[in-house]
Amino acid sequence: SLKLECDKLASEKSEMQRHYVMYYEMSYGLNIEMHKQAEIVKRLNGICAQVLPYLSQEHQQQVLGAIERAKQVTAPELNSIIRQQLQAHQLSQLQALALPLTPLPVGLQPPALPAVSAGTGLLSLSALGSQAHLSKEDKNGHDGDAHQDDDGEKSD
Secondary structure, eight states: OHHHHHHHHHHHHHHHHHHHHHHHHHHHHHHHHHHHHHHHHHHHHHHHHHHGGGSOHHHHHHHHHHHHHHHTOOHHHHHHHHHHHHHHHHHHHHHHHTSOOSOOOTTOOOOOOOOOOHHHHHHHHHHHHHHHHHHHHHHTTOSOSOEEOTTSOEEO
16 A cells, blocks of 8 residues: 555656646747747837927827827736637637538638737736736735726726
């Protein structure tokens, strides 16, 4: 029975190590994706700063206001965006399954399906993790003073 118990513990240990490696790889991938997104943001900010002086004064004010609004994204808005992206992704998968099996006439191509990158999968994974974390924060009353309607718009 001790040998059986030892084998059971050894298999549990190897299973735990496998999970650890899997989570480590996911964490590493998410970290890379986060740094990539930060670099994209930095470059886009640089482009905006270069283009802004060429706009009229009125348009400059509009763009600066839009940039400020974009910087103040809230957790509920992010959750709403993530939910919409996941639904769109699921819908595109369902549409891919519903493609007709009959051959297309000569010259017609099947509709193109959206490419799914590793980054998209990682973002979906991180979204699910952050969604759980954010929902805990919302329950603890950390969601701020602004309330949000169902369609994603803030109301004061």
